[in-house]
Amino acid sequence: MTLRFLAEPGSVNFGGKVHGGALMKWIDAAAYACAAAWSRHYCVTVSVGNIQFRKPVVVGNLVEIQARIASTGRSSMHIHVTVAAGDPRADTLERTTDCLIVFVAVDGDGAPVPVPPFEPRTAHEQRLARYATDLKQAHQALEAIKP
Template sequence: MPTLLETYIENRFRVQPNHANNNETLHGGTLMKWLDEVGAMSAMRFAGETCVTARVNELDFKRPIGIGDTAVVESYVYDAGRTSVHVALRAWREEPRTGEREETTASSFTFVAVDSEGKPTPVPELEVGGAEGERLRDRALSRDR
């Protein structure tokens, strides 16, 4: 069984002018795409199968990310059903020269594992795997309430 920590992914994207809206900050749709892509990677790492987006459970934008900043996206599986995979996501604005961060976005997505014919297929049970896994799972579950 895969552990929560084995599904943990952190990815970085440099915000360029073509990613920006009229306010010269990262377009929300672009960030949502990045969250979806990184979330799918965590889901597939967990399921061992192709996973498709079934639902955006929540998407809270707290502050913008500017042109020239780095968007840092964190993703991990925190729960699973029979064929569904629940992924917690957060994003930060990171100053590329100093590494200073501030949280900008919190989200969770549900993915469904599919077989080669596109039909839902079972996923394994999630093993939390230690104190850090418990901390991350508790953080994700507290956001779902």
């Protein structure tokens, strides 16, 4: 799933850059669209992890958000999201942000429902699946030691 738009003045923070919260909102929207398209159900965000803001996005930038399935569970989907931005008059966009979001597909009553399995085929898809599995295991280990 790919969303593209221009960063507008209403999204800036006090430093003159696009606010991180605005980026997170756009990331969640793209990831939701990906999860809903994959599962064909309404989906809810369970977690957002390992978000990295690498470079700022500025007003007037063309922003491209790509969301792709990294792995699936019974009702969950790990979605890898990347944000790239740059001058719309230039030929290239630079990666600014990335993260992994977990969604769960639910029915009309909010109960989890099964999703189609994702089978990584390319080397890139296999790396994303390993990344999702590693982060899931790290998250579970951290959860076990939370106070």
